[in-house]
Amino acid sequence: MLLGEHEHTLDDKNRLTLPAKLREHLGEHVVVTHGLDGCLYAYAQADWERLSQRILELDPLGKESRLMRRHFFAGATPADLDKQGRMVVPAALLKSAGIDREVTVAGVYDHLEIWDRAAWRTQLQEVEGSAEDVAERLANRD
Numbered sequence: 001m002l003l004g005e006h007e008h009t010l011d012d013k014n015r016l017t018l019p020a021k022l023r024e025h026l027g028e029h030v031v032v033t034h035g036l037d038g039c040l041y042a043y044a045q046a047d048w049e050r051l052s053q054r055i056l057e058l059d060p061l062g063k064e065s066r067l068m069r070r071h072f073f074a075g076a077t078p079a080d081l082d083k084q085g086r087m088v089v090p091a092a093l094l095k096s097a098g099i100d101r102e103v104t105v106a107g108v109y110d111h112l113e114i115w116d117r118a119a120w121r122t123q124l125q126e127v128e129g130s131a132e133d134v135a136e137r138l139a140n141r142d
Helices: 020-026 045-056 063-074 091-096 117-139
Strands: 005-009 015-017 030-034 040-044 086-088 102-107 112-116
Touching (some): 020 040, 040 045
Antiparallel strands (some): 005 102, 030 040, 040 112, 102 112
16 A cells, blocks of 8 residues: 655656655556646556556547546556666656656555645645545535
8 A cells, every 4th residue: 555745856867766665565667657636646567557457448439538548548658666766757747747856756545646846735735625525525425
């Protein structure tokens, strides 16, 4: 399980060093892609395959299905971890998420979210302001 938030800085080669406790779950083979809400997602290979299967089960002729396929697959790239626990994040993905050098890596159960640090702080403020309302609506679903 991937949990917690971790502040890091990308080096000059766009390498991101992950904490040991996150590396244990991810393993050596990681896939990085466009996320939702303005971040990047990083998945362990097995978790990426599960997500891929869910997306592939959507109707390929449906407009929304095509959009999801493009969003997740077109920018996806392997980002294997080296012996120091670093992965290279492609510049195009960083640019698309507005990430410069200062990042926050958030463990979100089955994947990591990689955020520009300032954007993460804004996201946290939004979450804190709406989490109770969302929880209430979800609890009242039948």
